[in-house]
Amino acid sequence: xxxxxxxxxxxxxxxxxxxxxxxxxxxxxxxxxxxxxxxxxxxxxxxxxxxxxxxxxxxxxxxxxxxxxxxxxxxxxxxxxxxxxxxxxxxxxxxxxxxxxxxxxxxxxxxxxxxxxxxxxxxxxxxxxxxxxxxxxxxxxxxxxxxxxxxxxxxxxxxxxxxxxxxxxxxxxxxxxxxxxxxxxxxxxxxxxxxxxxxxxxxxxxxxxxxxxxxxxxxxxxxxxxxxxxxxxxxxxxxxxxxxxxxxxxxxxxxxxxxxxxxxxxxxxxxxxxxxxxxxxxxxxxxxxxxxxxxxxxxxxxxxxxxxxxxxxxxxxxxxxxxxxxxxxxxxxxxxxxxxxxxxxxxxxxxxxxxxxxxxxxxxxxxxxxxxxx
Numbered sequence: 001x002x003x004x005x006x007x008x009x010x011x012x013x014x015x016x017x018x019x020x021x022x023x024x025x026x027x028x029x030x031x032x033x034x035x036x037x038x039x040x041x042x043x044x045x046x047x048x049x050x051x052x053x054x055x056x057x058x059x060x061x062x063x064x065x066x067x068x069x070x071x072x073x074x075x076x077x078x079x080x081x082x083x084x085x086x087x088x089x090x091x092x093x094x095x096x097x098x099x100x101x102x103x104x105x106x107x108x109x110x111x112x113x114x115x116x117x118x119x120x121x122x123x124x125x126x127x128x129x130x131x132x133x134x135x136x137x138x139x140x141x142x143x144x145x146x147x148x149x150x151x152x153x154x155x156x157x158x159x160x161x162x163x164x165x166x167x168x169x170x171x172x173x174x175x176x177x178x179x180x181x182x183x184x185x186x187x188x189x190x191x192x193x194x195x196x197x198x199x200x201x202x203x204x205x206x207x208x209x210x211x212x213x214x215x216x217x218x219x220x221x222x223x224x225x226x227x228x229x230x231x232x233x234x235x236x237x238x239x240x241x242x243x244x245x246x247x248x249x250x251x252x253x254x255x256x257x258x259x260x261x262x263x264x265x266x267x268x269x270x271x272x273x274x275x276x277x278x279x280x281x282x283x284x285x286x287x288x289x290x291x292x293x294x295x296x297x298x299x300x301x302x303x304x305x306x307x308x309x310x311x312x313x314x315x316x317x318x319x320x321x322x323x324x325x326x327x328x329x330x331x332x333x334x335x336x337x338x339x340x341x342x343x344x345x346x347x348x349x350x351x352x353x354x355x356x357x358x359x360x361x362x363x364x365x366x367x368x369x370x371x372x373x374x
Contacts, residue, residue: 005296015227017285018081020299023306025074026313030305030358032045032057033316035325036351037068061256062184062204062262065273068262072133073216073274074281079137080144081282082219084228087145097149104145108170110136110374118317129282131201136210140217159215163268167259170267182260182267189265207264219275223282240283245357295326304366305359311372312362325354 037057045051056067056293090100115135130136144231147155170181178191189206193199196207224237251273255261259269288294305312313358315321332350341349365371 005294016289016299016303017227018085018169018224019303019306020073020289021282021285022078022082022309023302023304023305025078026305026309027302027359028071030312030316030321031351031355033321034351034355034358035347036355039344039347039351042344042347044342048213059263060201062264063182063260065263065270069270070274070276070277073213073271073278074226075133076140076213076216077139077220077223077275077282078280080217080286081221081224083144083148083221084142084224087148088228099146104142107374108142111135111141114314117274118314119149120287121318130197130207131205136207136213137217139210140214143214144217144221147218148225152222152225155218159218162214163212163271166208166266167268169208170265182262182265183265183333184253187265193295204264206265212266212268212271215271216275218272219278223279227286227290237283237287237291238370240279240286244276244283247272247279253275301359305362307371308365310374311365312358313329315358315361321354321358324357325350328353328357 015184039051041058045054058065058066059068087100087104090103091097111134115132115138116128118132118134119129123129147158149157161355173181173188175191178186178188180186181188184204185200187206189198189208190204193201193206193207206277211213223240226239229236251261251269251271254269254272259267261267261270261273263270263274289299321336329350332346332353336346336349
C-alpha cells in the first residue's frame with residue numbers, strides 16, 4: 001500500500017470528499033425511508049417536472065438505467081474507498097494483518113446479521129433472505145479486504161474475473177426453466193436463490209448479485225488507495241476521470257451490443273457503467289472539497305449524515321421512521337388541511353419534515369462527537 005497522505009485528512013482522520021459522498025448517498029436512502037420519493041410519485045404530479053423527476057427515484061423495471069439504480073453501487077463503492085483509510089490507520093499503529101482480519105470478519109458477520117434482521121422486520125416474522133444491501137456488502141467487504149494488499153493490477157484483474165465468471169454462469173446455465181440469462185426469474189440467479197433460500201424475490205432481485213458487485217467495493221479500495229497516496233493531486237483526479245469515463249462508455253456500449261444493462265441481476269454491463277459513475281462522482285467530490293477546499297455549508301450538511309451512516313440507515317430500516325412519520329402526519333394533515341392543501345402536497349411536506357428530523361438526529365450525534373460503527 002502507498003503511504004497515507006495525511007494532509008488530506010482532517011483532525012479526525014477523515015476525508016471530506018468521502019464524508020460528503022457517503023452522506024449524499026445516505027441522505028438519498030433515508031429520504032426514501034421518510035417516504036419522500038413515494039410522495040412525489042403521486043399521480044397528482046403526472047405531467048409536471050416533479051412527476052418527471054420522480055421516475056428517476058425508482059428502480060428501472062428491467063432493462064435500462066435510472067438514477068436510483070446507482071445508489072446501491074455508490075454505497076458499496078464508498079465502503080471500499082474508506083477501507084484504506086480506516087484499516088491503514090490500524091496497520092500504521094502496528095496492528096497485525098491477522099488481528100485486522102479478525103476485525104473484518106466480525107464486521108462482515110455483523111453486516112450479514114443486520115441484513116438478515118432487516119428482512120425479518122420487513123416480514124414481521126423470522127425469515128432467511130439475503131437480498132438486503134448489508135447482506136451483500138458483508139461478502140464484498142470481506143472479499144475486498146482479502147486482496148487489498150495486492151497490487152492495483154491484481155485487484156483490477158480479480159474484479160474483471162468476477163465479472164467474466166458471472167457472465168459465463170448466466171450464459172451457460174443449462175437447467176431447464178433457468179437457462180434464459182436475461183429473462184426475469186428464469187436465469188441462473190433465480191436458480192441460486194431457490195437453492196439457497198427456497199424462494200425468489202418479488203422484484204426479480206438475486207443474491208448472486210454480490211459476486212459481480214464485489215467489483216464496486218474492490219474498485220473503491222483502489223480509488224481510496226489512490227486518494228491517500230503521495231501522488232500529485234492532478235494525477236489522482238486525472239486517473240479517476242479517465243477510468244470513470246472509460247467504464248461508463250464501455251458499459252453503455254455493451255447494452256445494445258453484448259449484455260443488457262439490468263440492475264436487478266447486476267449484469268456485467270450494469271456493474272461496469274455504474275462503476276464508472278461511482279468513480280466520476282468521487283472525482284467531482286474530491287476536486288470540489290479536497291482540492292479546491294470549497295467547504296460549503298452544503299458539503300457539511302451531507303457530510304454530517306455520512307459520519308453516522310450505519311446508525312441512520314438502521315434507524316430508517318428498522319421501522320422507527322414509520323412511527324416518526326405517523327407522529328408528524330398528525331400535525332401536517334390537520335394544519336395544512338385548514339388551507340385546503342391537496343393531499344399529495346401534504347404528503348410531500350410530511351415526508352420532508354421527517355427527513356429534516358432524521359438529519360437533525362445525525363447532527364445531534366455529530367455535535368457530541370458520537371460516531372456509531374461496528
